[in-house]
Amino acid sequence: MSDLLKKYLTADHSTRIQVLRLEQAWQTGLAHQDLPAPIVGLLGELAAAAVLLASNIKFDGSVVLQLQGNGPVRLVMVECTAALELRATAHLRESATIPDTATLQSLLNADGQGRFTVMLDPAGRQDGATAYQGIVPLEGDTVAAALEYYMKHSEQLDTRLWLAADAHHCAGLLLQRMPGSTAADGTPIPAETTEASWTHCQALADTLKPAELLANAPDALIHKLFWEDDLIAFPEQAVRWHCPCTRQRVADMLRNLGQPEIESILTEQGHVHITCNFCGKPYDFDAVDCTGLFLDTAGQQTAPGSDSIH
Secondary structure: OOOOEEEEEEEOOEEEEEEEOOOHHHHHOOOOOOOHHHHHHHHHHHHHHHHHOOOOOOOEEEEEEEOOOOOOOOEEEEEEEEOOEEEEEEEOOOOOOOOOOOOOOHOOOOOOOOOEEEEEEEEEEEOOOOOOOEEEEOOOOOOHHHHHHHHHHHHHEEEEEEEEEOOOOEEEEEEEOOOOOOOOOEEEEOOOHHHHHHHHHHHHHHOOOHHHHOOOHHHHHHHHHHOOEEEEOOOOOOEEEOOOOOOOOOOOOOOOOOOOHHHHHHHHHHHHHEEOOOOOOEEEHHHHHHHOOOOOOOOOOOOOOOOOOO
């Protein structure tokens, strides 16, 4: 399988190391989203970061990362569940021009009002309940820098990220300093030892180029960087793309609009075309499909607004 997250721990238990490379899941996610290359890179880096963070949070729910501002890009949002099911989307302003040299700041923070939001959204959250939400200014020239700023100032965790993405892969490497590190027997590890380990891991990861991150599978990348280190390896985890939109859900939405509204759209356009606001997947309903929306199980026409179909 090409879409894997691998986790490691330094021998002194002081530094967490995670590496991720997505291929099939990422290409599936882009299949219905026509985005300029700089936005693909931005979205992919945010997607890789979301997976790396979601794999560390011990709760049943989703990590949602959101970049929002008043530039050419209105919103970039990624969601990853505890099961490492990923979806991601970007919304550009109408008639926005995206140069090949566009940066995070020029795309989202031209007026200095851009925001980076991290949300933890529990599964099955009741109506009216709020998700945990942390918001910080959009600092730094990259997604990695923005997220490192958030982790340092909001979570008080020393975290380093190396992220890369193109139309074929998105990938990431995360280093995180473990608080209160102890040996296997429970003995506290001296601060100078953990500091040396943290500095050593950062020095190795800082040699990494984006092209290497995209080209190497997780095991190969870890061997390339940490071949002299004795790392503790954990079972690999699979990542998959998942957007909950389905044709049935779209049909239910159209049915709720009512037959007169659907017939009006058919008269004007000849069919009903719906695109998922999140993943961009298109759904088309012709006249026959639309007639079927308002037939009960016996094939009888239902009254507009009827609750007999679910």
